[in-house]
Amino acid sequence: MADSPLIPFIATITDIVDETGDVKTFKMVFDDPGVMEKFNNKPGQVAQISVFGTGEATISITSSPTRQGMLEFSVKKVGKLTEVLHQLEKGSKVGIRGPYGNHFPYHDMQGKDLLFIGGGIGLAPLRSLIDFVLDESNRDQYGKVTILYGARSMDDLCFKQDLFERWCRLPDTEVFTTIDGPEDAWTGHVGFVPAYLEEIAPTPKNKIAITCGPPIMIKFVLQALEKMGYTDEQVITTLELKMKCGIGKCGRCNIGSKFVCTDGPVFRLDQIKEMPPEY
Numbered sequence: 001m002a003d004s005p006l007i008p009f010i011a012t013i014t015d016i017v018d019e020t021g022d023v024k025t026f027k028m029v030f031d032d033p034g035v036m037e038k039f040n041n042k043p044g045q046v047a048q049i050s051v052f053g054t055g056e057a058t059i060s061i062t063s064s065p066t067r068q069g070m071l072e073f074s075v076k077k078v079g080k081l082t083e084v085l086h087q088l089e090k091g092s093k094v095g096i097r098g099p100y101g102n103h104f105p106y107h108d109m110q111g112k113d114l115l116f117i118g119g120g121i122g123l124a125p126l127r128s129l130i131d132f133v134l135d136e137s138n139r140d141q142y143g144k145v146t147i148l149y150g151a152r153s154m155d156d157l158c159f160k161q162d163l164f165e166r167w168c169r170l171p172d173t174e175v176f177t178t179i180d181g182p183e184d185a186w187t188g189h190v191g192f193v194p195a196y197l198e199e200i201a202p203t204p205k206n207k208i209a210i211t212c213g214p215p216i217m218i219k220f221v222l223q224a225l226e227k228m229g230y231t232d233e234q235v236i237t238t239l240e241l242k243m244k245c246g247i248g249k250c251g252r253c254n255i256g257s258k259f260v261c262t263d264g265p266v267f268r269l270d271q272i273k274e275m276p277p278e279y
C-alpha cells in the first residue's frame with residue numbers, strides 16, 4: 001500500500017451501469033496492477049473514493065473479492081461528490097483508498113442458511129457477500145440462500161440483472177422482490193419489505209439474517225425478525241455514519257467507544273443494542 005494510508009491509489013473507471021435514475025455502478029481498475037493484489041478486500045468492507053478537485057466519499061465495495069482484478073461501487077447521487085462522480089465517463093481517473101472497516105463474518109456463517117434482506121441502495125454492500133457465497137469456489141460451504149429485496153418502484157430496483165437473470169437461476173437460491181406500490185408493468189409482489197418478510201416467514205432454524213437498507217426499513221425488519229423468533233446473535237446489519245479518515249483517527253464516526261470505520265460498519269444486533277440509545 002502507499003506510504004500514507006491517506007493517499008489514494010489512482011484507478012480508471014472501465015465500465016458504468018445505470019442501475020436507476022440516481023444510482024450507477026462503477027467498475028474501477030487500479031492503474032498499477034500490483035495495487036489490486038495488495039488491496040485484499042473482504043465482503044462488507046468500504047473504500048474512500050476520491051473525485052479529484054471535489055473530495056472523498058465512503059462507498060461500499062459491492063463486488064465480491066472472488067471477482068478478481070477490479071472493484072465495483074454502486075453510488076447514489078445525493079450530494080456534491082456523488083453528483084460529480086455521476087458525470088464521469090469511462091476512462092476517467094479517480095482515487096481509491098482502503099479497504100476499510102470490518103467485514104461480514106463469513107467464516108461464522110459457514111454451514112448456515114443465509115437470509116439477505118435489502119432495500120434500495122442497501123443491496124450494494126450485501127451484494128459483495130451474496131456473490132462471495134454463491135461463487136462456485138465457496139458455494140458448498142453455505143446452505144440455502146434467500147434474497148429479499150425491495151425498492152420504491154420498478155425504476156428504483158438496483159442490480160436487476162443479478163436479481164432477475166443470475167441469482168434466481170442458481171440452485172438452492174431463492175429471490176423475492178417487491179416494490180412499494182402497484183405499477184402496470186409489474187407482475188411481482190407489491191408491498192413493503194418487512195411485511196413481505198413476514199409473509200414469506202423464513203424459519204430462523206440454522207439461519208443468519210443480514211439486512212441493509214434505509215433506517216425505517218431496518219427498524220421494521222428487525223421487529224419482524226424478532227417476531228419470527230430470530231435471536232440478536234442471528235441478525236447482522238451495517239451502520240452508516242459519515243466517515244472522513246476511515247482509519248480511526250479523525251473521530252468523525254464514533255458511537256460511544258466504537259468507531260464505525262474500524263469496528264464496523266458490520267455489527268451483530270446484540271452489539272448494536274449495547275450502543276448508546278440514539279443508535
Ligand SMILES: Cc1cc2nc3c(=O)[nH]c(=O)nc-3n(C[C@H](O)[C@H](O)[C@H](O)COP(=O)(O)OP(=O)(O)OC[C@H]3O[C@@H](n4cnc5c(N)ncnc54)[C@H](O)[C@@H]3O)c2cc1C
Binds near residue numbers: 059074083243265
Ligand atoms: C459505511 C458506509 C457505506 C456507504 N456505502 C455507500 C454505497 O455503497 N453507495 C452509496 O451511494 N453511498 C454509500 N454511503 C453513503 C455515502 O458515503 C454518502 O452518501 C456520500 O458520502 C455523500 O457524498 P456527497 O458529497 O455526494 O454528499 P454530501 O454533499 O456530503 O451530502 C448530500 C446529502 O446526503 C446526506 N448524507 C451524506 N452522507 C450520508 C450518509 N452516510 N447517510 C445518510 N445521508 C447522508 C447529507 O446529509 C446531505 O443531505 C456509505 C456510507 C457509509 C458510512
Ligand code: FES
Binds near residue numbers: 248252262
Ligand atoms: S472516519 Fe475518522 S475516525 Fe472513523
